[in-house]
Amino acid sequence: MVTGWFVGDGDDFRLLGTRCSACGSVFFPREDTHCRNPGCRGGDLEEVPLSRRGRVWSYTDSRYRPPSPYVTDPELPWEPYALIAVELESERIVVLGQAVPGVTVADLTVGMEVEVVPGVLDEDAETTWTTWRWRPTGVA
Structure with missing residues (x-):
């Protein structure tokens, strides 16, 4: 965190x-x-x-394992994820972040509404590192 x-x-x-x-x-x-x-x-x-909500301004996917200092487990296969640039509802600034797991670029469109939710960046037996993720509204 x-x-x-x-x-x-x-x-x-x-x-x-x-x-x-x-x-x-x-x-x-x-x-x-x-x-x-x-x-x-x-x-x-x-x-x-x-603002908790905003609109997708742009998006792309990450299909490669990023280099250090990004934390990944080299023993696990790499899972691509969607990156979303979101224009916040009230502030009109753009904030970048990952989509929630399971949401891919095929699920996204420019202008769709998303909301910020907590997500797990990494965890071990003692600690869970929290980050933010973007989730399309209406998705549980």
């Missing part, structure tokens, strides 16, 4: 961003030092929960 990037569980799961008090720009991943808007003189940065 990346501390400070998301909060909650299940239906309360939300990505966390920051909003500049001067210009209203929203950032994800979060920004804690300065406003990244080049046209802004800067303001206070406030943590804000981001």
